[in-house]
Amino acid sequence: MRHCSVQVRGLLTREELDRYNGLIEAGTYLEDQGRYDLAYNVQKEIDILILPAIERLKDKSRARDRATAEYLEGLREEGDAGEEDDGRNLSDD
Numbered sequence: 883m884r885h886c887s888v889q890v891r892g893l894l895t896r897e898e899l900d901r902y903n904g905l906i907e908a909g910t911y912l913e914d915q916g917r918y919d920l921a922y923n924v925q926k927e928i929d930i931l932i933l934p935a936i937e938r939l940k941d942k943s944r945a946r947d948r949a950t951a952e953y954l955e956g957l958r959e960e961g962d963a964g965e966e967d968d969g970r971n972l973s974d975d
Contacts, residue, residue, distance in 0.1 A: 883925060885906065893938045898934070902928060908924055909924035909928070912924060
């Protein structure tokens with residue numbers, strides 16, 4: 883069975899995580915028994931189950947990217963304002 887990443891598992895709800903763990907256990911048992919045809923179906927269910935958590939991870943990443951862009955924009959604006967102040971001070975002297 884293919885496990886999802888730790889980041890995705892961390893974003894599963896309690897109900898999703900319980901179902902995920904049960905499916906992994908069942909799929910592993912089926913693989914141990916050589917029932918790869920059935921384990922394939924269990925893996926497909928796992929792949930469907932984790933989709934909402936993957937979307938939550940993407941949303942967190944987008945939010946982090948927006949926050950970074952806003953922070954960098956703020957730094958750029960502060961830098962531009964500082965250059966304007968320096969220019970005015972030089973001409974006043």
